Amino acid sequence: MRILVIEDEPGIANFLKEGLEEEHFAVDVANDGNNGLEMALVNDYDLLLIDWMVPGQSGIEVTRQYRKDHPDIPVIFLTAKDTVQDTVFGLESGANDYIKKPFSFDELLARIRVQLRARTGEQTELKLADVIMDLNTHRVFRGEHEINLTPKEFSLLEFLIRNKGKVCTRTRIIEHVWDIHWDADTSVIDVYINFLRKKLNDGAQQNLIQTVRGVGYMAVESES
Amino acid sequence: MKLSLRNRIAFYYLAAAGFLVALIFVTVYGVVHKTVYNHLNGDLSAEASEVLHSVVILDKQFIFANPNEWKEREHGQIEVNPTFVQVMDSLGNVIKKTPNLQNTDLTLHQKKTTKAYFNSELSGSPIRQLQMIISNQNGEVLGYLLVAMPLQESALVLQNLKIVLLVAFPLVLLILFFVTRSIAGKSIAPIDEVISTANQIHREQLDQRIPLPSHKDELHRLASTINDLLDRIQNALQLEKRFTSDASHELRTPVAALKGTLEVMARKPRSTDYYQEKAAYCLNEVNRMSRLIDQMLLLTRYDGSTNGLSFTDVPLIQQIELVLDRLHRDIAENEMHVTISGKKDALVRVDPSMLEILLSNIISNAVKYSDQGSSIKIEISNSNYTVSCLIQDHGIGMSQDEIGKVFDRFYRADDSRSNQTSGVGLGLSIVKRLADLQDIDINVESIPDEGTRFVMTFPGNPEVVH
Secondary structure, three states, X not given: OEEEEEOOOHHHHHHHHHHHHHOOOEEEEEOOHHHHHHHHHHOOOOEEEEEOOOOOOOHHHHHHHHHHHOOOOOEEEEEOOOOHHHHHHHHHOOOOEEEEOOOOHHHHHHHXXXXXXXXXXXXXXXXXXXXXXXXXXXXXXXXXXXXXXXXHHHHHHHHHHHOOOOOEEHHHHHHHHOOHHHOOOXXXXXXXXXXXXXXXXXXXXXXXXXXXXXXXXXXXXXXX | OOOOHHHHHHHHHHHHHHHHHHXXXXXXXXXXXXXXXXXXXXXXXXXXXXXXXXXXXXXXXXEEOOHHHHHOHHHXXXXXXXXXXXXXXXXXXXXXXXXHHOOOOOOOOOOOOOEEEEEEEEOOEEEEEEEEEEEOOOOOEEEEEEXXXXXXXXXXXXXXXXXXXXXXXXXXXXXXXXXXXXXXXXXXXXXXXXXXXXXXXXXXXXXXXXXXXXXXXXHHHHHHHHHHHHHHHHHHHHHHHXXXXXXXXXXXXXXXXXXXXXHHHHOOOOOHHHHHHHHHHHHHHHHHXXXXXXXXXXXXXXXXXXXXXXXXXXXXXXXXXXXXXXXXXXXHHOOOEEEEEEOOOOEEEEOHHHHXXXXXXXXXXXXXXXXXXXXXXXXXXXXXXXXEEEEEOOEOOOOHHHHHHOOOOOOOOOHHHHOOOOOOOOHHHHHHHHHHHOOOEEEEEEEOOOEEEEEEEEOOOOOXXX
């Protein structure tokens, strides 16, 4: 899951990036509205966190522009404005949710998850054959055995299972699992796929992640 | 007694009008009364002189020259406008009387003087009577001449007039009261309108105004005065509202950063380096907030009042050096160079501590927004009782648009360029306020990427050393 944060205050942007990355999100930060909108339109994000009052185009303006092409990507406003009118105005201009500064990080996290869940369906568990991913506790089981995954491996597996049966190109994987600083080199995916296969297949025979030669990878329920 | 303005106006008006009407009625009655009696008296007097003409006064007695006259018609009748004449001797015995007196006599009033008019009675009916003394050349009283006419008709006229006036008076008063009450009501109706509009105006709905009456009268002035007052209150409230919302935004942002940073830090155990880094960041943020709070207090403390300021003459150079001393470290860190030139002995009349804050804000801005190694020029000059001070930097400068907003509270020119500086956007609005309080004129010129010039002009002071 990849998130774009548009926030000009470095103190806030820093902890958001740090905290969200620790929660297995890929996070990009833009420090003004113009950059933010450009990044949002060029890259493929699963959620946008936008500060209302940023230099350049305001958060409202960015949301309006972004909504034209992306009606279904959730946008959450972060703002120090706190009147009812502001909240209503913010929500009416296209935001899915609105959180007032100063906010609790746990609350923000919960709201982000709600928005992502609303989009992908009410899932707290993902299943692929006998692999079960608990999205709340970040624990993964294959049958009875618990599998320990690193945050990056977890994100990669989550992305593949969410798109199971569909081919995921290297570019899409990079865009959703890694943040913007990784776009130079897609070979890192192959390394992580190898780690994942080793951990998942440990003791079991079925290969759940198939290579689609020259394109990318695909998660499958059963080997064909 | 508490009366409404409307009734009070009606009562005052009524009292004045009632007094005037009473005066007019009394005068009318008086004039009519006088005219009636004058007329009667004239008739009596004419009759008397006619009778006297026919009287020949001898030494000790008098005789009638033309006794036939007594038989004239008017003296014989009782009914239509009769004239009664009676002559009496000095002892009061009737000598001669007109036949219409029949068997009654006119009453002699002994005390009356030579010629007297008075009201009397003749067999129950009112009469107007003239009594004259008939005397010889020595002034000895020989007898009395009494002439009388009935008073009934005149008395009736006067009586009727009196009744009409007395009945009319309260009626007139009553009508006047209602008329004036309705006029007063009408003339203060616009005030009611002002009251009802003013009642609708409250804190949340300050944009309503009292409709101005079409005539430019006192009510127009009242309404426009209230409207002006509302304008000023609305402006002040808007400024206050903006200040509060700006201030809350400025405070919320660092609080949000602190809260978030600490929360993320507390989610799991971290390395010592991590803790140290975050602690330094948080401390920095807390310092910024504390500076912001200090400056906000400074702004509100001197909002619009010179109370608590003490003005003295101080050498401007002394204040500048004080500030440069305090900013010494920042200046050295940025490898900047400060030159001071001009009239170094110029005195200015200011509050020294306020001037210090003011100069400190301008100079620290100059340091903050300048490149490393650049220079700041400070020049003092004076002319015609004013002292000017120029502070020029070679920093990032501002566009015309930005200069216009630079004194606004919480305004920071182009955030993307000033992100790394620690200002909160209050410095120059403090400068503006302190300058206003001390009558210092501040002029800003700036060219982007070339630098900014602040020119302060201090108020005229005859004691300034030239």
